[in-house]
Amino acid sequence: NAGVMQNPRHLVRRRGQEARLRCSPMKGHSHVYWYRQLPEEGLKFMVYLQKENIIDESGMPKERFSAEFPKEGPSILRIQQVVRGDSAAYFCASSPKEGAVGYTFGSGTRLTVV
Amino acid sequence: DQQVKQNSPSLSVQEGRISILNCDYTNSMFDYFLWYKKYPAEGPTFLISISSIKDKNEDGRFTVFLNKSAKHLSLHIVPSQPGDSAVYFCAASGGSNYKLTFGKGTLLTVNP
Numbered sequence: 001n002a003g004v005m006q007n008p009r010h011l012v013r014r015r016g017q018e019a020r021l022r023c024s025p026m027k028g029h030s031h032v033y034w035y036r037q038l039p040e041e042g043l044k045f046m047v048y049l050q051k052e053n054i055i056d057e058s059g060m061p062k063e064r065f066s067a068e069f070p071k072e073g074p075s076i077l078r079i080q081q082v083v084r085g086d087s088a089a090y091f092c093a094s095s096p097k098e099g100a101v102g103y104t105f106g107s108g109t110r111l112t113v114v
Numbered sequence: 115d116q117q118v119k120q121n122s123p124s125l126s127v128q129e130g131r132i133s134i135l136n137c138d139y140t141n142s143m144f145d146y147f148l149w150y151k152k153y154p155a156e157g158p159t160f161l162i163s164i165s166s167i168k169d170k171n172e173d174g175r176f177t178v179f180l181n182k183s184a185k186h187l188s189l190h191i192v193p194s195q196p197g198d199s200a201v202y203f204c205a206a207s208g209g210s211n212y213k214l215t216f217g218k219g220t221l222l223t224v225n226p
Contacts, residue, residue: 004157006157009155031212033212035214035216040218041218042118042120042203042205042216042217042218042219043158043203043205043214043216044216045213045214045215048212048213055212056210056212056213059213091157091158093157095212098211098212099211099212100146100148100205100207100211100212100213100214101146101163101211103160103214104160105150105157105158105159106157107155107156107157108155108156108157
């Protein structure tokens with residue numbers, strides 16, 4: 001029974017490139033949440049998605065960031081035209097129903113922008 | 115604006131002794147609190163939680179205390195073990211039950 005799978009584990013991008021981060025939720029989980037952890041900071045909420053729907057994107061930067069959770073396949077967090085300040089650890093969590101109580105986090109993707 | 119604060123970046127204790135990790139919050143809307151443990155290069159792992167209607171919750175060696183009037187919670191680990199060495203995050207939710215606000219974490223080191 002695999003946990004939340006995130007890939008890649010490490011991603012290096014040059015400034016101006018695109019970064020795509022993938023998250024496969026636990027089996028039976030249809031709720032996905034993305035968090036970002038900047039260096040020396042706690043995790044910060046970015047977006048909450050259910051299958052084919054964005055429920056809450058209040059934590060997403062207004063530009064360059066987008067997220068989706070299609071009917072088939074993993075959830076994708078997409079960052080266009082990356083800048084150095086996007087360097088962070090990005091964590092995905094999933095739950096069987098809405099709510100933080102049942103959260104299970106993945107191991108994260110560490111994005112480095114050079 | 116840090117709504118959840120963990121003022122001690124690090125804590126070092128001897129094996130077998132009690133570890134006490136503290137957390138303060140400012141948002142009165144928070145009604146559910148969680149502690150997560152995180153090892154390097156891994157995601158946070160849920161440890162224990164407490165609802166605002168309670169002032170204590172215990173699970174094995176882990177106990178969380180909530181003082182609503184002081185907007186303060188603490189995590190007690192007793193006895194501490196070397197395997198407990200990790201970063202501990204305090205998190206809170208309120209209003210929307212799915213959105214967590216995290217503190218910056220406390221690095222706990224348990225020395226053998």
